[in-house]
Amino acid sequence: xxxxxxxxxxxxxxxxxxxxxxxxxxxxxxxxxxxxxxxxxxxxxxxxxxxxxxxxxxxxxxxxxxxxxxxxxxxxxxxxxxxxxxxxxxxxxxxxxxxxxxxxxxxxxxxxxxx
Amino acid sequence: xxxxxxxxxxxxxxxxxxxxxxxxxxxxxxxxxxxxxxxxxxxxxxxxxxxxxxxxxxxxxxxxxxxxxxxxxxxxxxxxxxxxxxxxxxxxxxxxxxxxxxxxxxxxxxx
Numbered sequence: 001x002x003x004x005x006x007x008x009x010x011x012x013x014x015x016x017x018x019x020x021x022x023x024x025x026x027x028x029x030x031x032x033x034x035x036x037x038x039x040x041x042x043x044x045x046x047x048x049x050x051x052x053x054x055x056x057x058x059x060x061x062x063x064x065x066x067x068x069x070x071x072x073x074x075x076x077x078x079x080x081x082x083x084x085x086x087x088x089x090x091x092x093x094x095x096x097x098x099x100x101x102x103x104x105x106x107x108x109x110x111x112x113x114x115x
Numbered sequence: 116x117x118x119x120x121x122x123x124x125x126x127x128x129x130x131x132x133x134x135x136x137x138x139x140x141x142x143x144x145x146x147x148x149x150x151x152x153x154x155x156x157x158x159x160x161x162x163x164x165x166x167x168x169x170x171x172x173x174x175x176x177x178x179x180x181x182x183x184x185x186x187x188x189x190x191x192x193x194x195x196x197x198x199x200x201x202x203x204x205x206x207x208x209x210x211x212x213x214x215x216x217x218x219x220x221x222x223x224x225x226x
Binding site: 004040041042043044045048058090092100101103104106107108109 | 124147149151156157158159160161164166205209210213214216217218219
């Protein structure tokens with residue numbers, strides 16, 4: 001089974017701090033994604049990557065950046081955390097070869113609170 | 116562009132009753148459709164998917180969904196729910212680009 005591991009389950013940060021959320025997958029998937037999940041809004045795509053050092057903006061990239069230096073690791077960076085970035089963050093991965101038919105495999109999420 | 120509507124934010128049912136969670140989508144191209152489930156304090160996992168072929172798709176845990184192209188729907192059903200089915204369910208659609216999720220339906224199963 002694919003395992004997607006997010007380094008922190010809960011995180012509390014102060015406004016203005018730089019925050020790193022880490023995600024590692026163990027099944028050699030090319031695609032990796034970062035979503036945020038908010039009540040009533042579902043999942044919204046922040047950034048995705050289909051290869052090492054490649055990144056594409058999703059629907060809500062403002063205030064975020066990403067890093068993919070190794071195939072198995074995809075990091076989400078909040079350059080200067082703000083209270084409106086308090087949310088659940090979900091990392092996911094999928095195979096490139098199956099295209100859009102490839103299902104996503106999710107981590108258990110990181111609940112970030114910015115005070 | 117694709118969009119997904121899950122009209123019901125919450126569906127309460129009693130154990131062993133049937134349930135239907137509704138999903139409607141809009142797209143100008145052919146689509147792939149998915150249902151994901153999120154149990155409390157966990158990430159999402161794939162329940163079932165429709166890519167092509169038979170419009171009735173069977174998934175894990177006794178769930179099934181029917182693709183209806185004319186009504187642009189992909190409703191999820193289970194004939195008899197268990198307490199353990201309490202979770203949030205997300206419908207998602209893709210037209211060969213990125214996946215678009217609905218806002219989710221919380222299924223609450225009570226004894």
